[in-house]
Structures are given as C-alpha cells and as structure tokens.
Amino acid sequence: MTAPQRLTDRKREAIIQAAIAEFRAHGFDITSMDKIAATAGVSKRTVYNHFPSKEELFAEILNQLWIRVTAEQETPYRADLPLRDQLRQLLAAKLQMLADDNFLDLARVAIAATIHSPERAQSMVARMGEREEGVTVWIRAAQADGRLREVAPDFAAQQIQGLLKSFAFWPQISMGRPGLSAAEQAAVVESALDMFLACYQL
CATH class of the missing domain: 1.10.10.60 (Homeodomain-like)
Structure with missing residues (x-):
C-alpha cells in the first residue's frame, strides 16, 4: 500500500x-x-x-457499525448440536448488538429521518434489516435437516427477533428506557427460545 x-x-x-x-x-x-x-x-x-451524498455516508456508517458489532458472531447451523444451544448463541449476539450505544443512537437518527422523509430514508432503514440474514440462514439449514417445521425462514426469523426487540430495542429507542441487565437479557432469550421452539421444533 x-x-x-x-x-x-x-x-x-x-x-x-x-x-x-x-x-x-x-x-x-x-x-x-x-x-x-x-x-x-x-x-x-x-x-x-x-x-x-449524506445518505450514502450514513448508510456506510450503519454498515460499518453492524460489521464491527457482529464480527465473528455468525453461528453456522450444526446438525450435531442441540437447536436451543445454537439459537441461544445467535440471540445473545443479537442482544449484544441491540445493547450497543452507538447502534441505538444511530438507529434513532435513522428512524427519525424516515419519519420526516420516508422516500429519502428508505435505503438507510433497509440496511437495518440486512444484518438479520444470519438467523434466516440458520433457520433454513435447520429446516433442511428436518429439525424445524416448514415456515418461511425470513418470517420465523423476524418473529423471534421481534421478541427480543420488544424488550431490548423499541423501549430504549422510543421511551429512553435503560438497556437490559445481563440477567434480564438471559430471561428474554430463554423466553423467546421457549416460544420459538414450542412452535417450530419437530
């Protein structure tokens, strides 16, 4: 160089x-x-x-932030391990991202920009969903292995991540609530696992 x-x-x-x-x-x-x-x-x-443009600069900031926060947290599906243990690791990584102060601050900026100008900010908010692909890929692999019921993988991924966000994203973004403690994070993850696996595990 x-x-x-x-x-x-x-x-x-x-x-x-x-x-x-x-x-x-x-x-x-x-x-x-x-x-x-x-x-x-x-x-x-x-x-x-x-x-x-300012939009492209902001999108690049979001992209870099997600890469940094989620680095080395991808969990490929493994046929030899319990589903619950694997999914717990995925959800814990997601909560770590949602607890990052930079991520929350920039998410507030992106959401506010979208409210004031939906057309201009759509691409920025679309970036906020891109890093969720890992859970979708994992669900698809578990289905192919015959361990999860047939359901649209992106739909199921959005469901389980929505369970996390209802406690560890939206209250902080919209109402200024403090982040979850380690014990609260663990309780949210286990409850989400109970609901998801009760519905989809074969």
Missing part, C-alpha cells in the same frame, strides 16, 4: 468518525456535509470524493 493510499484511508476514517459524532449530536437533517468536513479537518470536496 502506498503512502497516498494510507492518507486517503485515514481521511475516510476521519470523515466517518466526524459524521458519527455529528449525526449523534444533531440528527440527520441538521447535520451538513460542510459541518462533517470541518469536524473531520478535511475539505468538503474530500468528503464528496469519498461519499457522493
């Missing part, structure tokens, strides 16, 4: 970090590319060279 490339990478990272700070502090609509450039210590042209 050449020195100019390293400088370019450093500028890109500075832009992302500045944008995170500005979006969290002021929201999507008020934050401008000019302010992001000033906070990052780069020119506005440099910001636009890396990110053609």
Whole structure:
C-alpha cells in the first residue's frame, strides 16, 4: 500500500468518525456535509470524493457499525448440536448488538429521518434489516435437516427477533428506557427460545 493510499484511508476514517459524532449530536437533517468536513479537518470536496451524498455516508456508517458489532458472531447451523444451544448463541449476539450505544443512537437518527422523509430514508432503514440474514440462514439449514417445521425462514426469523426487540430495542429507542441487565437479557432469550421452539421444533 502506498503512502497516498494510507492518507486517503485515514481521511475516510476521519470523515466517518466526524459524521458519527455529528449525526449523534444533531440528527440527520441538521447535520451538513460542510459541518462533517470541518469536524473531520478535511475539505468538503474530500468528503464528496469519498461519499457522493449524506445518505450514502450514513448508510456506510450503519454498515460499518453492524460489521464491527457482529464480527465473528455468525453461528453456522450444526446438525450435531442441540437447536436451543445454537439459537441461544445467535440471540445473545443479537442482544449484544441491540445493547450497543452507538447502534441505538444511530438507529434513532435513522428512524427519525424516515419519519420526516420516508422516500429519502428508505435505503438507510433497509440496511437495518440486512444484518438479520444470519438467523434466516440458520433457520433454513435447520429446516433442511428436518429439525424445524416448514415456515418461511425470513418470517420465523423476524418473529423471534421481534421478541427480543420488544424488550431490548423499541423501549430504549422510543421511551429512553435503560438497556437490559445481563440477567434480564438471559430471561428474554430463554423466553423467546421457549416460544420459538414450542412452535417450530419437530
């Protein structure tokens, strides 16, 4: 890697970090590319060279956040292990993501932007569902192995993740509730497992 490339990478990272700070502090609509450039210590042209629009910059921030929070937490289906143990690991990883302060703050920004301008923000919110694919893939594999009932895998994945979000996402996003304690997280996961497996396990 050449020195100019390293400088370019450093500028890109500075832009992302500045944008995170500005979006969290002021929201999507008020934050401008000019302010992001000033906070990052780069020119506005440099910001636009890396990110053609504010929407694309925000989408990239969400993408990087999910990659960081969910890194090495993917749990491939295994035929030799109990379903409950495998699914518990998947749900625990999901709760860890939902408990991340950066994730919650940026989710609030994305949701607020969507409320004020649904058309413009649809792509941002669509990104919020992309990281849920791991649970869908796992359910599909468990069905192929004859251990779960036939149901649309994405529907079942949304069901079980909805059980988590009703305790560990929406109350924090919409009502400012504190995050769940470790004991509360464990109780939510076990209850979701009970309901899901009672319905779908063969």
